[in-house]
Amino acid sequence: MRHIISILMENEAGALSRVAGLFSARGYNIESLCVAPTHDESLSRLTLVTSGDEQVIEQIVKQLNKLIDVVKVQDMADTAHIERELMLVKLQAFDAVREEVYRLADIFRGQIIDVTESSYTVQLVGPGNKLDAFIDALGSIPVVEIVRSGALGISRGPRGMLIPEV
Amino acid sequence: MELSGGEILVECLKSEGVDTVFGYPGGAVLHIYDALYQQEQVNHVLVRHEQGAVHMADGYARATGKPGVVLVTSGPGATNAVTGIATAHMDSIPLVVFTGQVHSALIGNDAFQEVDNVGITRPCVKHNFMVKDVSEMAETIKKAFYVATTGRPGPVVVDIPKDVTDPKVKIPFEYPEKVAMRSYQPTEKGHSGQIRKAVDLIVNAERPMIYTGGGVVLGRAGDELTHFTQKLGYPITQTLMGLGAYPSSDKQHLGMLGMHGTYEANMGMHHCDVLIAIGARFDDRVTGDLSKFCPHAKIVHVDIDPSSISKNVVVDVPIVGAVKSVLTEMIELINQAGGAKKTKELEAWWDQIEQWRGMKCLDYKWSDEIIKPQYVVQKLWEVTKGDAFVTSDVGQHQMWAAQYYGFNKPHRWINSGGLGTMGFGLPAALGAKWAYPDEEVACITGEGSIQMCIQELSTALQYNLPVKIVSLNNGYLGMVRQWQEFFYSGRYAMSYMESLPDFVKLAESYGHVGMRIEKPSDVEGALKEAFAMKDRLVFMDFQTDPEENVYPMVPAGAGLNEMILV
Numbered sequence: 001m002r003h004i005i006s007i008l009m010e011n012e013a014g015a016l017s018r019v020a021g022l023f024s025a026r027g028y029n030i031e032s033l034c035v036a037p038t039h040d041e042s043l044s045r046l047t048l049v050t051s052g053d054e055q056v057i058e059q060i061v062k063q064l065n066k067l068i069d070v071v072k073v074q075d076m077a078d079t080a081h082i083e084r085e086l087m088l089v090k091l092q093a094f095d096a097v098r099e100e101v102y103r104l105a106d107i108f109r110g111q112i113i114d115v116t117e118s119s120y121t122v123q124l125v126g127p128g129n130k131l132d133a134f135i136d137a138l139g140s141i142p143v144v145e146i147v148r149s150g151a152l153g154i155s156r157g158p159r160g161m162l163i164p165e166v
Numbered sequence: 167m168e169l170s171g172g173e174i175l176v177e178c179l180k181s182e183g184v185d186t187v188f189g190y191p192g193g194a195v196l197h198i199y200d201a202l203y204q205q206e207q208v209n210h211v212l213v214r215h216e217q218g219a220v221h222m223a224d225g226y227a228r229a230t231g232k233p234g235v236v237l238v239t240s241g242p243g244a245t246n247a248v249t250g251i252a253t254a255h256m257d258s259i260p261l262v263v264f265t266g267q268v269h270s271a272l273i274g275n276d277a278f279q280e281v282d283n284v285g286i287t288r289p290c291v292k293h294n295f296m297v298k299d300v301s302e303m304a305e306t307i308k309k310a311f312y313v314a315t316t317g318r319p320g321p322v323v324v325d326i327p328k329d330v331t332d333p334k335v336k337i338p339f340e341y342p343e344k345v346a347m348r349s350y351q352p353t354e355k356g357h358s359g360q361i362r363k364a365v366d367l368i369v370n371a372e373r374p375m376i377y378t379g380g381g382v383v384l385g386r387a388g389d390e391l392t393h394f395t396q397k398l399g400y401p402i403t404q405t406l407m408g409l410g411a412y413p414s415s416d417k418q419h420l421g422m423l424g425m426h427g428t429y430e431a432n433m434g435m436h437h438c439d440v441l442i443a444i445g446a447r448f449d450d451r452v453t454g455d456l457s458k459f460c461p462h463a464k465i466v467h468v469d470i471d472p473s474s475i476s477k478n479v480v481v482d483v484p485i486v487g488a489v490k491s492v493l494t495e496m497i498e499l500i501n502q503a504g505g506a507k508k509t510k511e512l513e514a515w516w517d518q519i520e521q522w523r524g525m526k527c528l529d530y531k532w533s534d535e536i537i538k539p540q541y542v543v544q545k546l547w548e549v550t551k552g553d554a555f556v557t558s559d560v561g562q563h564q565m566w567a568a569q570y571y572g573f574n575k576p577h578r579w580i581n582s583g584g585l586g587t588m589g590f591g592l593p594a595a596l597g598a599k600w601a602y603p604d605e606e607v608a609c610i611t612g613e614g615s616i617q618m619c620i621q622e623l624s625t626a627l628q629y630n631l632p633v634k635i636v637s638l639n640n641g642y643l644g645m646v647r648q649w650q651e652f653f654y655s656g657r658y659a660m661s662y663m664e665s666l667p668d669f670v671k672l673a674e675s676y677g678h679v680g681m682r683i684e685k686p687s688d689v690e691g692a693l694k695e696a697f698a699m700k701d702r703l704v705f706m707d708f709q710t711d712p713e714e715n716v717y718p719m720v721p722a723g724a725g726l727n728e729m730i731l732v
Contacts, residue, residue, distance in 0.1 A: 062473035068293040
């Protein structure tokens with residue numbers, strides 16, 4: 001099963017490579033991985049999407065927790081959560097296709113953020129499966145390139161990830 | 167007090183109570199060596215190869231329970247240390263390894279003797295640090311010792327660029343008294359509800375089995391384990407890493423389990439109804455085929471590392487906590503419950519175990535002509551009264567040492583169980599001897615393994631470390647040959663070593679005593695003579711049966727009940 005795992009790490013050099021190294025050394029899948037600073041300068045937040053059966057996911061969470069720089073790990077599947085991903089799609093768009101892309105972007109609540117005589121670039125936000133659906137809906141429209149941010153997750157409700165006290 | 171980075175490092179070692187650093191100098195660590203030179207409290211043992219330094223610190227750590235400390239230079243100094251670091255990591259041995267690094271301004275420039283130490287060691291350390299500024303030195307070292315020695319112990323590497331130890335840059339020094347890390351707070355105390363659940367299962371077991379590992383030795387819980395086991399009156403088996411935590415000579419002890427474990431231990435595992443796993447990690451050499459492992463058992467698992475639990479085998483009652491603390495709580499609850507139920511089933515279980523024990527799976531064929539390696543280990547036990555520190559290398563001799571030297575105390579059996587590092591035995595023995603100069607230290611090895619770190623014979627002379635080397639020389643890489651005999655129709659690919667050195671002369675040229683022993687009738691006399699030479703390192707080159715195999719054996723991929731007995 002697909003899981004979104006959120007990780008708060010000490011904002012140290014090499015933090016990302018510890019996580020990436022763990023996944024490659026132990027043969028776990030990474031579908032996507034996204035890292036950025038948070039409102040707390042001392043932390044960085046990694047969101048990764050992985051898949052595996054219950055036992056594998058349990059090991060992944062445990063092994064992540066074992067990394068000395070990891071402050072907190074949360075498997076988003078354990079809680080009500082929102083998933084979002086950003087996708088930018090550059091398409092070849094001539095003549096009638098321009099109209100079609102425009103309509104599709106509208107249906108998926110996307111925006112056209114760059115226009116040339118021969119192309120459109122569409123920006124789309126949503127859970128991964130919505131982005132997949134948009135790509136499917138493009139049908140025969142030629143894609144020049146696609147760039148996706150990888151999924152982000154955040155829990156619903158008023159609480160955030162709890163940082164353990166020292 | 168204003169100190170340079172090098173001086174701060176040395177002061178930190180003093181504050182940590184470090185008496186010895188095992189190391190080898192080089193360009194990037196010259197400032198640190200200069201600081202070491204100008205004081206007398208912290209000793210330095212100069213090895214002949216950095217791998218030897220790490221194994222020596224490792225042997226010291228395993229013998230004493232204190233962290234071992236290593237200092238090596240950048241580049242090849244650090245890469246040579248990697249095998250030792252990985253060895254310690256697999257066996258959860260607390261080490262703090264200082265590696266030199268090129269000047270900060272040169273990092274990433276492919277400078278002379280530059281490698282990415284933090285990157286190279288990342289997968290084989292508990293944690294690693296780079297000290298980027300002298301102001302971070304003291305706190306980083308404090309953290310390094312804290313991480314290495316708490317929770318599930320392990321090696322920590324501290325990488326130090328040369329400019330950070332510049333003697334011209336001095337800053338005020340104060341060693342932090344405490345360290346707290348929000349991201350690292352190991353669990354010591356087990357969950358009391360889980361402990362209660364476990365005890366309930368344990369006292370009502372009909373066919374119980376206690377299975378313990380290196381965690382009991384590392385957690386210094388030998389006394390608690392002994393008390394727990396004897397209170398219950400249950401059979402116990404120990405892993406390769408756990409030997410000695412419970413006295414091997416006791417009748418409740420069924421010997422080691424696993425690939426070369428005893429018949430009674432493995433059959434006991436296979437047929438038990440409650441398995442009590444303590445500080446053990448269900449390694450593949452222990453479990454055999456996982457699908458056939460303990461098919462009838464409810465499993466209790468106590469371990470300080472949550473990731474060890476349900477990694478290979480899904481357990482029924484997991485308890486995360488320090489073995490010592492959990493056992494203490496369990497003993498109290500067992501006392502409250504009035505001990506184990508003395509049932510007919512339990513009695514029948516012991517009868518069954520005695521029947522398995524009656525197979526005498528460790529018996530071997532005696533020969534008047536040729537020395538049997540098992541016999542050498544048995545005689546070593548007699549001559550040392552079963553009380554020596556025994557290190558080993560890796561292969562057949564390691565298994566014979568584990569099978570035939572009945573360890574009755576923890577910390578006495580020192581071997582590379584996880585990584586299986588040939589070359590470990592001699593430097594580890596020197597580390598143990600350094601820690602306990604008045605104790606007997608023997609290194610059981612073979613002619614293959616001993617040559618992987620033979621250069622440390624020179625270190626042994628320099629620091630007067632008179633260990634006794636018991637080499638079971640069968641002219642083959644024995645374990646490789648055994649597998650080739652069993653599984654490759656006797657095609658002995660590259661497992662035969664031609665042109666072995668004359669080990670007697672080799673020992674002598676290093677300034678030690680060499681002996682070559684060829685007849686079974688000379689074994690005991692040679693051992694006695696060697697151990698009588700208290701202040702000399704003696705290299706005993708026993709010419710043993712080249713075709714002897716380690717039995718019993720669970721072939722790879724088989725279940726524990728599918729042993730080859732002879």
